[in-house]
Amino acid sequence: MFEREPLVGTMTAQVAKIIGMRVVGGEFLPGDALPVESDLCSAYGVSRTTVREAIKQLSSKRLIDVSPKIGTRVLPFSDWNLLDRDVLAWRLHAQFxxxxxxxxxxxxxxxxxxxxxxxxxxxxxxxxxxxxxxxxxxxxxxxxxxxxxxxxxxxxxxxxxxxxxxxxxxxxxxxxxxxxxxxxxxxxxxxxxxxxxxxxxxxxxxxxxxxxxxxxxxxxxxxxxxxxxxxxxxxxxxx
Missing domain, CATH: 1.20.120.530 (GntR ligand-binding domain-like)
Structure with a gap:
């Protein structure tokens, strides 16, 4: 429907965007667990440090919650920071x-x-x-x-x-x-x-x-x- 922006920024930002768009697009639903760290590293060809920083960014935007006991899970829509620039942009790209x-x-x-x-x-x-x-x-x-x-x-x-x-x-x-x-x-x-x-x-x-x-x-x-x-x-x- 509109021109999509190319992937820009650091590798961490790119990975955060890919995962974030999968979340806001509904591929991962509230309560779902994200793939484990090693699987994400393999999927995107990046280091554990990159994946961890990307997860930290998504957590700060309240898309996901990270817990040592239950792992990394998608938060309910009501918890998302909907005015965050990235979250808003991802929503527009994923589900206009x-x-x-x-x-x-x-x-x-x-x-x-x-x-x-x-x-x-x-x-x-x-x-x-x-x-x-x-x-x-x-x-x-x-x-x-x-x-x-x-x-x-x-x-x-x-x-x-x-x-x-x-x-x-x-x-x-x-x-x-x-x-x-x-x-x-x-x-x-x-x-x-x-x-x-x-x-x-x-x-x-x-x-x-x-x-x-x-x-x-x-x-x-x-x-x-x-x-x-x-x-x-x-x-x-x-x-």
């Missing part, structure tokens, strides 16, 4: 289904309209200039027919609004879900039938923030996110 999209947009609808409200209410002249530049970059990217460039411009536009809100919690959440924002933007652009409509929704957000109209800005973002979710869901897999 409608439930993930619904969860992401429910969260975005909870804080992005409010971020627009705060940005319109208290943004200074420098903030408005930056947001205006981000919107111009987005508009230019939409005419380039380059999906990846347009997705990055869309991400920059949304992240700028969140940063201008000056709400530290919003900024932390925004940084945590960058992978989800990027992938959903790419999906929307790949399947867009009328890109001008999407740009018009962004233009309304841009216009109301720059006019310091908090309520209108918040509504414009709600309209944008609701429309984006409705357009994206038909291209996801039912869980």
């Amino acid at each position: 289904d409608s439930k993930i999209i619904e969860d992401i947009y429910e969260m975005r609808l909870c804080f992005e309209p409010r971020a627009c409200y705060l940005a319109a209410q208290a943004g200074n002249a420098a903030d408005m200039q930056l947001l205006d530049r981000r919107y111009r970059e987005l508009a230019d990217a939409y005419t380039s027919n380059e999906v990846r460039a347009a997705a990055e411009a869309d991400l920059a536009f949304h992240m700028t609004i969140i940063e201008v809100s000056r709400n530290g919690m919003f900024i932390t959440i925004g940084n945590g879900i960058k992978a989800a924002l990027r992938v959903s933007s790419e999906m929307l652009l790949r399947h867009a039938t009328r890109p001008s409509e999407d740009l018009e929704l962004h233009a309304a957000v841009h216009r109301h923030i720059l006019a310091h109209e908090p309520d209108a800005a918040a509504k414009a973002m709600t309209d944008l996110l609701s429309a984006s979710q409705a357009r994206l869901l038909p291209y996801t897999v039912k869980p």
Whole structure:
């Protein structure tokens, strides 16, 4: 459905990603024991040290639990650190289904309209200039027919609004879900039938923030996110 990122980083990170995607993809279910260390070493052609470090990373993300008595087992979904960047990215790659999209947009609808409200209410002249530049970059990217460039411009536009809100919690959440924002933007652009409509929704957000109209800005973002979710869901897999 979208371009997969190549394996990068250390061997430990690569092994952690492979095992992590097997967990979030459902190959290993909650309560299941992972293969023993020697089997993982053989399967991936790596040392015991590499496997141990990879397991330690997955444990820190609360995907698995390591116990001397019962071994390494997959934790329940409710224990997973779902805002961890790696966990979120692995879920998107392993099972890009409608439930993930619904969860992401429910969260975005909870804080992005409010971020627009705060940005319109208290943004200074420098903030408005930056947001205006981000919107111009987005508009230019939409005419380039380059999906990846347009997705990055869309991400920059949304992240700028969140940063201008000056709400530290919003900024932390925004940084945590960058992978989800990027992938959903790419999906929307790949399947867009009328890109001008999407740009018009962004233009309304841009216009109301720059006019310091908090309520209108918040509504414009709600309209944008609701429309984006409705357009994206038909291209996801039912869980």
